[in-house]
Amino acid sequence: MKLFNTLTQSLETFTPIDNTVRIYVCGVTPYDTTHLGHAFTYITFDTLIRYLEYKGYTVKYVQNVTDIDDDVLRKARELGTTWDELGKRETERFLRDMRTLNLRMPDVYAKATEEIPGIIAITKKLLEEGYAYESEGCVFFSVKADPEFGVMARAIGLNNYEAMLEVANERGNFPDDRRKRDPLDFVLWQAQAPGEPAWESPWGPGRPGWHIECSAMSMHYLGEQIDIHGGGFDLAFPHHTCEIAQSEHYTGKAPFSRFWMHSGMLFQDGEKMSKSLGNLTLVSNLLKEHSPDTIRLVLQSHHYRYPWECTQADLRDAAAAITLFERVRALVGRNAEGEDLELRQRFERYMENDLNSPDTIQLLRQAAESAITREDLNSGAEILRLTGVLGLCV
Numbered sequence: 001m002k003l004f005n006t007l008t009q010s011l012e013t014f015t016p017i018d019n020t021v022r023i024y025v026c027g028v029t030p031y032d033t034t035h036l037g038h039a040f041t042y043i044t045f046d047t048l049i050r051y052l053e054y055k056g057y058t059v060k061y062v063q064n065v066t067d068i069d070d071d072v073l074r075k076a077r078e079l080g081t082t083w084d085e086l087g088k089r090e091t092e093r094f095l096r097d098m099r100t101l102n103l104r105m106p107d108v109y110a111k112a113t114e115e116i117p118g119i120i121a122i123t124k125k126l127l128e129e130g131y132a133y134e135s136e137g138c139v140f141f142s143v144k145a146d147p148e149f150g151v152m153a154r155a156i157g158l159n160n161y162e163a164m165l166e167v168a169n170e171r172g173n174f175p176d177d178r179r180k181r182d183p184l185d186f187v188l189w190q191a192q193a194p195g196e197p198a199w200e201s202p203w204g205p206g207r208p209g210w211h212i213e214c215s216a217m218s219m220h221y222l223g224e225q226i227d228i229h230g231g232g233f234d235l236a237f238p239h240h241t242c243e244i245a246q247s248e249h250y251t252g253k254a255p256f257s258r259f260w261m262h263s264g265m266l267f268q269d270g271e272k273m274s275k276s277l278g279n280l281t282l283v284s285n286l287l288k289e290h291s292p293d294t295i296r297l298v299l300q301s302h303h304y305r306y307p308w309e310c311t312q313a314d315l316r317d318a319a320a321a322i323t324l325f326e327r328v329r330a331l332v333g334r335n336a337e338g339e340d341l342e343l344r345q346r347f348e349r350y351m352e353n354d355l356n357s358p359d360t361i362q363l364l365r366q367a368a369e370s371a372i373t374r375e376d377l378n379s380g381a382e383i384l385r386l387t388g389v390l391g392l393c394v
């Protein structure tokens with residue numbers, strides 16, 4: 001199977017470290033409702049995991065939830081609730097939406113607040129080795145102390161310090177924090193601010209930075225080196241760039257992850273769908289008018305790496321495909337024993353070319369039309385088996 005590795009910007013043959021494929025996908029910060037962009041990311045990895053299992057691999061899948069962070073604290077204050085109540089409620093809503101879309105639940109669903117010892121251990125070692133420094137109860141990673149910092153950033157075209165700083169600032173960096181030695185340094189441990197929750201640490205009470213939690217959880221549950229680390233494309237920098245720096249200097253082993261996979265961003269009315277712009281298509285709203293299978297299929301009908309905008313026409317087309325597959329089910333009935341090896345081979349060829357689910361779905365639609373016309377029960381049974389591999393119509 002070939003997968004596109006963001007780090008090398010090339011299609012590479014996927015071979016896991018051993019027969020268990022270790023996958024870590026960055027999860028949500030539970031302060032707002034699940035939108036279609038989240039669903040696109042998680043369905044991408046769900047499709048990959050289902051395919052790997054179909055090919056006989058065992059998959060261990062870890063996803064995190066950033067249950068403490070600036071956004072959670074701010075939103076909780078706005079709503080007059082507590083950060084942990086808000087986090088619990090939004091996490092439940094997210095998981096309910098994901099289950100409705102027939103996503104596999106991760107083997108481990110890890111919370112940042114339950115990983116404090118691991119986070120402290122990594123931070124301590126980075127301090128000892130000179131990659132981090134303490135400042136007024138905070139600990140920062142020093143980008144200047146790491147000559148390799150930014151490998152992932154350069155891979156995606158952020159070729160110099162200024163380019164990295166500009167994007168980091170757009171994505172939540174505080175360049176003017178006077179406690180930092182360099183504007184691009186990022187926080188590993190954040191000192192407690194008045195009124196904020198805190199955990200004990202060697203540097204005083206505080207809470208973990210965002211990037212460090214994913215390094216700690218990935219290593220805790222999957223080991224020091226893993227097969228695939230994934231997330232939305234906007235996580236490649238700074239989040240994944242920072243994860244690589246802190247993880248590889250902590251373990252002395254590279255690569256932290258053999259493959260880095262990123263899903264494309266979703267657009268709405270020509271602009272990137274984002275919480276800050278408020279132009280979100282909520283999964284819960286879509287589910288009022290469309291079946292879970294339709295939403296799943298519309299997402300799988302676009303290649304995971306590219307940005308796109310979901311239109312009403314896309315949704316109608318997806319619903320037509322689901323109707324077609326349901327007609328195949330009606331044709332085949334309970335007798336789902338037949339096989340179509342040629343169709344199966346073509347399905348695998350598409351899927352193994354960087355998870356080309358759009359062409360796979362086209363293939364299955366054409367096969368469905370033909371099976372219905374010819375009343376071909378063998379092909380029909382194979383179509384149902386393969387749509388099942390995609391998590392559709394099951």
Ligand SMILES: [Zn+2]
Binds near residue numbers: 025026027214
């Ligand atoms: Zn992460």
